[in-house]
Amino acid sequence: MSEYDLDFDEFVLAAPTDTLAVEPDAREHADAVEFRLDLADNPLDQLAAYDGELPLIATNRAAWEAGGADDETERLVTLETALEYDAVAAVDLESRALTGAVDAAATDRAREVRATARERGVPVIASVHDFDGTPPVDELADLLRVAGEAGDVAKLATTAQDREDALALLTATHRATAAGETVATMGMGAAGQHTRAVAPVYGSKIGYAPVDPADATAPGQYPLAELRRLVAELQSPA
Numbered sequence: 040m041s042e043y044d045l046d047f048d049e050f051v052l053a054a055p056t057d058t059l060a061v062e063p064d065a066r067e068h069a070d071a072v073e074f075r076l077d078l079a080d081n082p083l084d085q086l087a088a089y090d091g092e093l094p095l096i097a098t099n100r101a102a103w104e105a106g107g108a109d110d111e112t113e114r115l116v117t118l119e120t121a122l123e124y125d126a127v128a129a130v131d132l133e134s135r136a137l138t139g140a141v142d143a144a145a146t147d148r149a150r151e152v153r154a155t156a157r158e159r160g161v162p163v164i165a166s167v168h169d170f171d172g173t174p175p176v177d178e179l180a181d182l183l184r185v186a187g188e189a190g191d192v193a194k195l196a197t198t199a200q201d202r203e204d205a206l207a208l209l210t211a212t213h214r215a216t217a218a219g220e221t222v223a224t225m226g227m228g229a230a231g232q233h234t235r236a237v238a239p240v241y242g243s244k245i246g247y248a249p250v251d252p253a254d255a256t257a258p259g260q261y262p263l264a265e266l267r268r269l270v271a272e273l274q275s276p277a
């Protein structure tokens with residue numbers, strides 16, 4: 040068993056970054072670092088040099104899901120190579136990449152990365168993003184169900200335009216958790232911000248918050264120390 044194990048039975052607060060050098064600053068409040076390979080310079084060299092304490096979630100976000108990786112083959116090869124490093128304790132794969140929404144060759148490759156992760160005992164976060172809005176609750180439930188079949192944690196980040204969107208996301212989170220699914224949800228944008236603190240109350244198992252707000256990887260993220268404080272207060276009300 041690696042010293043870097045991550046499971047998602049309990050809430051995991053991840054600090055997203057493109058530079059592993061921030062890890063010492065994340066330690067006080069984070070449980071993990073999300074390493075955004077798609078945004079990083081020399082990501083594999085950074086991984087080879089990593090000797091921090093926090094486990095890493097490896098993400099190599101596709102350009103078609105608003106990430107920085109535009110060559111599908113290369114991004115999946117890089118992600119699979121990242122799995123060779125002990126510190127990589129979870130891997131993020133787009134649910135659409137795993138379920139055939141891209142193209143057949145890319146789907147096979149994404150599934151190979153998932154198989155490699157599983158051989159190594161590394162959980163797979165199957166993620167879905169909606170950068171335009173938040174679909175109705177039943178659609179959110181479907182997205183979570185499909186992602187949950189594709190991965191070990193179903194992650195859903197949608198853009199909340201108003202409080203109804205935020206409520207829909209929280210409702211879907213609550214229902215999925217009550218049904219025994221392992222999910223992570225967060226609302227993007229100003230109207231979604233509070234869901235980042237509140238969704239863990241309804242069972243969401245991952246939060247993302249950068250050490251430095253200037254390094255935010257999505258609209259509406261709280262700074263790390265702030266999200267840690269909010270989540271802790273809401274989980275243990277006085």
Ligand SMILES: O=C1C[C@@](O)(C(=O)O)C[C@@H](O)[C@@H]1O
Nearest residue numbers: 055098166196225247256257
């Ligand atoms: O998928 C997610 C969630 C996220 O988009 C957010 O909204 O906090 C931030 C990303 O870095 C991460 O990969």
